[in-house]
Amino acid sequence: MSEVEKRQDRSPVPSAFEYASAPESREIVRLEERYGLFVGGEWVEPRSEEYAPSVSPRDEEPLAEVAYAGPEDVDLAVRAARDAYENGWSDLAPSERAKYLFRIARILQERSREFAVLESLDGGKPIRESRDVDLPLAAAHFFYYAGWADKLEYAFPNRRPRPVGVAGQVIPWNFPLLMLAWKVAPALAAGNTVVLKPAETTPLTALLFCDVLRQAELPAGVVNIVTGDGRAGAEIVKHPDVDKVAFTGSTEVGKEIQRAVAGTSKRLTLELGGKAANIIFDDAPLDQAVEGIINGIYFNQGHVCCAGSRLFVQESVSKEVVAKLKRRMGTLRVGDPLDKNTDVGAINSQEQLERIRALVAIGEEEGAEIYQPPCRLPEKGWWFPPTVFTNVAQSYRIAQEEIFGPVLSVLTFRTPAEAVEKANNTPYGLSAGVWTEKGSRILSMASRLRAGVIWANTYNRFDPASPFGGYKESGFGREGGLHGLAPYLEFDES
Amino acid sequence: MSRLPVKKTYKLYLGGAFPRSESGRTYEVEGANVALASRKDLRDAVRAAREAFPRWAGMTAYNRGQVLYRVAEMMEGRKGQFAELTGSEAEVNSAIDRWVWYAGWADKLAQVLGSSNPVAGPYFNFTIPEPTGVVGIVAPEEPPLAGLVSRLAPAVVGGNVAVVIASERRPLAAVTLSEVLATADVPGGVVNVLTGRKGELSPVLAGHMDVNALDLDGAGDNIAELERLAAENVKRIVRNGEGQSPWHAAAFLELKTVWHPIGV
Numbered sequence: 001m002s003e004v005e006k007r008q009d010r011s012p013v014p015s016a017f018e019y020a021s022a023p024e025s026r027e028i029v030r031l032e033e034r035y036g037l038f039v040g041g042e043w044v045e046p047r048s049e050e051y052a053p054s055v056s057p058r059d060e061e062p063l064a065e066v067a068y069a070g071p072e073d074v075d076l077a078v079r080a081a082r083d084a085y086e087n088g089w090s091d092l093a094p095s096e097r098a099k100y101l102f103r104i105a106r107i108l109q110e111r112s113r114e115f116a117v118l119e120s121l122d123g124g125k126p127i128r129e130s131r132d133v134d135l136p137l138a139a140a141h142f143f144y145y146a147g148w149a150d151k152l153e154y155a156f157p158n159r160r161p162r163p164v165g166v167a168g169q170v171i172p173w174n175f176p177l178l179m180l181a182w183k184v185a186p187a188l189a190a191g192n193t194v195v196l197k198p199a200e201t202t203p204l205t206a207l208l209f210c211d212v213l214r215q216a217e218l219p220a221g222v223v224n225i226v227t228g229d230g231r232a233g234a235e236i237v238k239h240p241d242v243d244k245v246a247f248t249g250s251t252e253v254g255k256e257i258q259r260a261v262a263g264t265s266k267r268l269t270l271e272l273g274g275k276a277a278n279i280i281f282d283d284a285p286l287d288q289a290v291e292g293i294i295n296g297i298y299f300n301q302g303h304v305c306c307a308g309s310r311l312f313v314q315e316s317v318s319k320e321v322v323a324k325l326k327r328r329m330g331t332l333r334v335g336d337p338l339d340k341n342t343d344v345g346a347i348n349s350q351e352q353l354e355r356i357r358a359l360v361a362i363g364e365e366e367g368a369e370i371y372q373p374p375c376r377l378p379e380k381g382w383w384f385p386p387t388v389f390t391n392v393a394q395s396y397r398i399a400q401e402e403i404f405g406p407v408l409s410v411l412t413f414r415t416p417a418e419a420v421e422k423a424n425n426t427p428y429g430l431s432a433g434v435w436t437e438k439g440s441r442i443l444s445m446a447s448r449l450r451a452g453v454i455w456a457n458t459y460n461r462f463d464p465a466s467p468f469g470g471y472k473e474s475g476f477g478r479e480g481g482l483h484g485l486a487p488y489l490e491f492d493e494s
Numbered sequence: 495m496s497r498l499p500v501k502k503t504y505k506l507y508l509g510g511a512f513p514r515s516e517s518g519r520t521y522e523v524e525g526a527n528v529a530l531a532s533r534k535d536l537r538d539a540v541r542a543a544r545e546a547f548p549r550w551a552g553m554t555a556y557n558r559g560q561v562l563y564r565v566a567e568m569m570e571g572r573k574g575q576f577a578e579l580t581g582s583e584a585e586v587n588s589a590i591d592r593w594v595w596y597a598g599w600a601d602k603l604a605q606v607l608g609s610s611n612p613v614a615g616p617y618f619n620f621t622i623p624e625p626t627g628v629v630g631i632v633a634p635e636e637p638p639l640a641g642l643v644s645r646l647a648p649a650v651v652g653g654n655v656a657v658v659i660a661s662e663r664r665p666l667a668a669v670t671l672s673e674v675l676a677t678a679d680v681p682g683g684v685v686n687v688l689t690g691r692k693g694e695l696s697p698v699l700a701g702h703m704d705v706n707a708l709d710l711d712g713a714g715d716n717i718a719e720l721e722r723l724a725a726e727n728v729k730r731i732v733r734n735g736e737g738q739s740p741w742h743a744a745a746f747l748e749l750k751t752v753w754h755p756i757g758v
Binding site: 140159251254255256258259262263264270272427442446447451452453454455456457458461463465466467468469471472473474475476478481482483491493 | 609611612613614615617619621624626706717718719721722724725726727728730737739741748749750751752753754755
């Protein structure tokens with residue numbers, strides 16, 4: 001331990017750590033050349049006749065051709081979901097429904113390496129994260145909600161819960177399979193059927209998931225996967241036979257969806273953007289806090305809606321924290337997502353990379369001071385080095401807008417009241433972090449921060465039993481836990 | 495020797511005070527000249543509500559429950575007046591009883607709606623309800639008192655503050671209710687009551703960027719347009735309807751989940 005500490009204090013930064021590459025084999029993944037849509041338990045050609053490649057962000061290699069669903073395709077998928085709902089699924093004994101979900105959880109565990117490798121290939125996230133976070137959590141979500149399927153009347157006593165019907169679900173590209181699990185598991189546990197659209201840049205694990213459904217012998221049409229871009233998502237949202245819409249993605253699109261369902265009886269939950277404050281008090285265990293800062297912003301390349309992208313450090317320790325942070329950033333290994341040593345993988349798409357670059361350029365123009373540790377970026381693919389801005393004012397765009405990349409803005413404060421004021425000064429309210437050794441301060445900060453998830457002396461923790469979701473323009477409704485079931489149920493209260 | 499009665503001026507209830515509309519307008523309804531609130535009055539009401547929010551939300555739930563119970567007490571004392579305005583003693587009774595029922599919920603919501611979450615790791619993790627903030631309520635036209643109370647009480651019991659657009663055709667009961675609230679230890683600004691044209695006021699309420707949630711039950715056939723306006727800052731759309739339920743209160747509440755490591 002003391003040796004580690006000594007090494008951390010050594011100057012210059014230990015960026016010269018050389019690791020032999022340890023690539024995860026991609027042999028385990030077998031991809032089709034071309035994928036249709038998964039509708040009514042079968043692969044069908046899209047009526048739209050449109051296909052586009054899904055490209056690996058690590059080297060821009062086209063991995064497979066994927067169908068782009070049109071209005072007619074979405075309609076067929078919704079019909080298949082309705083048919084499955086009316087003819088079997090909603091009449092099935094809840095205990096049997098539970099067993100299907102348990103099966104899916106188990107199969108995901110059994111095939112987790114295959115899914116992890118594909119997730120990293122298609123999305124660019126480090127294999128260490130897809131293997132240790134995305135896959136275990138996705139399986140856990142199915143296992144957790146499986147258990148609820150035949151216990152709904154205990155979850156909602158005196159409310160006579162029943163399913164909503166057909167759920168239309170649109171998910172983002174940052175945690176493709178995990179977001180699928182967050183959406184599909186509670187929907188099925190509550191007795192609904194599903195039409196799900198994965199993101200256009202990361203459809204492959206959702207398509208491989210269809211093979212899990214085959215192995216689990218889930219009845220045809222209970223889950224339908226339609227790939228495509230935003231147009232397909234909009235078709236799902238506005239389809240008259242979709243009873244419930246669930247969306248995870250940007251606040252901008254979330255507002256469009258809310259407008260689209262206005263005046264209808266559709267149920268809606270939105271999990272949108274964030275600009276979370278991660279607040280470090282001077283009495284915090286600083287080395288742990290620095291680990292929390294790193295995990296908060298560089299986890300998954302910062303492609304995280306709850307990323308701790310605004311760091312608030314108490315003035316008395318700000319120099320020390322920033323110095324420790326920069327030193328720690330120097331040890332982050334940026335590179336091949338399939339390398340087991342990689343900490344920061346590839347940026348998910350060219351488009352996202354451009355957006356990050358543009359906002360970072362604006363941050364420099366606005367007068368913030370930029371720091372990026374020296375690191376060699378691969379020549380092919382889409383990359384952005386871990387970045388921190390100091391000298392940031394509250395009014396800067398990098399302190400206000402969601403960058404959705406590995407870019408941290410550092411601000412300072414003097415008193416707890418100032419920290420609360422600054423942290424809450426945002427239209428978002430998804431998450432926040434607090435670091436202090438003082439218990440009473442943790443509780444007071446936790447209650448004054450206007451955000452749906454508060455991580456105290458930790459950051460970016462997720463669990464199927466733990467409700468997740470935002471305040472204000474970060475959306476409404478919760479996913480996870482007992483609370484995550486409610487959006488998928490109707491209640492006949494006496 | 496008949497005595498000429500003193501008539502009441504029906505005004506707005508805004509930030510704990512009873513001003514006329516800043517526009518100077520009134521409209522004649524139910525035999526009185528009632529304030530015809532302007533869009534500016536509505537914006538002032540939202541500001542008053544926002545200012546009152548920290549204090550109301552920060553009260554102990556026990557204290558909030560006592561204040562709401564006192565609303566029932568004050569209403570009971572003015573039962574005759576309310577019966578005259580509504581034309582229905584049964585409606586007044588049910589409105590009073592509804593306050594009593596919700597008063598008792600104030601310090602129970604967190605236990606019914608919250609949870610302790612068994613996460614797979616060394617963390618203490620719990621979820622508690624918190625108020626969403628400023629709530630906009632477009633009260634139904636009928637019944638003029640119980641319709642409003644059924645929507646207002648579940649909004650404020652959990653710590654939210656409210657801006658109410660009263661029944662347009664029968665606003666007097668709502669104004670009289672605000673006189674009750676003003677004498678029941680409800681801090682000024684927690685409830686703000688506007689009278690006037692729903693068609694003029696509702697779009698401003700629905701589109702206001704500092705309103706967090708809406709109960710549009712009384713908005714008539716304009717709901718789709720109001721919900722579109724509400725999307726601009728992702729307002730929560732509440733569809734509670736009649737009756738009483740802790741879930742009606744829950745519809746105005748956020749859920750906050752807190753994680754902390756367990757260690758030595």
